[in-house]
Amino acid sequence: MKAAYYDKLEGYKAIKIGDFPIPEIKDDEVLVNIKAFSLNHLDVWVMEGKYPMPIPLPHIFASDGAGIVAKTGKNVKNVKEGDRVVIFSGLSCGYCEKCLSGRDNECNQFRPLGVLEDGVSAEYVKVPAVNVFKIPDDLSFEEASCLPITYITMWHSLITRSKIKAGDIVLIHGGASGVGTAGIQLAKLFGATVITTVGDDWKVEKCKNLGADYVINYKSEDFVEKVKEITNNNLCDVVIDHIGAETFNKSLSCAKKGGSVVTFGSTTGAEVNINLRYVFGKNLIIHGVYMGTKGEFSQVIKLIPNKIRPVIDSVFELEDVQKAYEKLLSRQFFGKIVVKI
Numbered sequence: 001m002k003a004a005y006y007d008k009l010e011g012y013k014a015i016k017i018g019d020f021p022i023p024e025i026k027d028d029e030v031l032v033n034i035k036a037f038s039l040n041h042l043d044v045w046v047m048e049g050k051y052p053m054p055i056p057l058p059h060i061f062a063s064d065g066a067g068i069v070a071k072t073g074k075n076v077k078n079v080k081e082g083d084r085v086v087i088f089s090g091l092s093c094g095y096c097e098k099c100l101s102g103r104d105n106e107c108n109q110f111r112p113l114g115v116l117e118d119g120v121s122a123e124y125v126k127v128p129a130v131n132v133f134k135i136p137d138d139l140s141f142e143e144a145s146c147l148p149i150t151y152i153t154m155w156h157s158l159i160t161r162s163k164i165k166a167g168d169i170v171l172i173h174g175g176a177s178g179v180g181t182a183g184i185q186l187a188k189l190f191g192a193t194v195i196t197t198v199g200d201d202w203k204v205e206k207c208k209n210l211g212a213d214y215v216i217n218y219k220s221e222d223f224v225e226k227v228k229e230i231t232n233n234n235l236c237d238v239v240i241d242h243i244g245a246e247t248f249n250k251s252l253s254c255a256k257k258g259g260s261v262v263t264f265g266s267t268t269g270a271e272v273n274i275n276l277r278y279v280f281g282k283n284l285i286i287h288g289v290y291m292g293t294k295g296e297f298s299q300v301i302k303l304i305p306n307k308i309r310p311v312i313d314s315v316f317e318l319e320d321v322q323k324a325y326e327k328l329l330s331r332q333f334f335g336k337i338v339v340k341i
Helices: 041-047 148-161 178-189 201-210 223-230 248-254 276-281 294-303 318-330
Strands: 002-006 016-019 029-038 064-072 084-087 124-128 132-134 169-172 193-198 214-217 236-241 255-263 285-288 312-317 336-340
Touching (some): 002 318, 016 318, 041 318, 064 148, 132 294, 148 178, 148 236, 148 255, 148 294, 178 201, 193 223, 201 214, 318 336
Parallel strands (some): 236 255, 255 285
Antiparallel strands (some): 029 124, 064 084, 084 132
């Protein structure tokens, strides 16, 4: 099979295209013929050697993919050959207390597909059958590939952990990103007022068209002061921060007393200094979020494509996968970047 891979941890420029054996599946696994996969900053973090565990080399990467079931193990009942599917990216043991309680993202063995195991940047990938979900006929493979990490992380952040409700004010950083576009849609679906930030003026109207009520260009305006102005100093019920060191303390400033701040990314750095008096003085809740659960993903799938629909910025051919990651790092995109195979 054809695959994009790397054999040294030197970033996206080390990606190559080559041939690999088609994976052999076990009785409880499924072989998926991948048609499209979407990019995440996690991919870059891993290929730059920043993951805390050794990465097997050569390595087929990427976590979020969709395609057609090519083969099933003899114990598989939930899908059959020929089904159009999307892969839930979170792998777990399946038998510990956390997994059995439906909190598989808290399993000690939980990790994204494509990090320690071969991922979806290939014509075929093998995955546990429980990680495969059928997709609607009117959802393209490219759109389906955008769902797993972005939508499940936002669902877990907004609905499961922050428990947003109609009338809540939600600040979502990076509204033009994959998770940002997912968050805008989900927050509006639950009746929240959405404030989002962007770094370019051309992204403002796009965020509003997606449903954002207020869009702040953080490069030309102080987003904390703007949030105070928009909310009449009432501040936000929920703040979603996947930026990290550059914004986190300011995000705390944007949360109202009794509000919550969610963190699941650190693209500008992971080390921050926090004044604890400020946190407990405002009765703040800080949620650390690492993806979400299979159960939550099944809820997301039910909303696709009638209630929410992934936003695709651009689609690249496999041979141009380096250009795709170059665009991801440029921040000059809106929505998800996809590679088709």
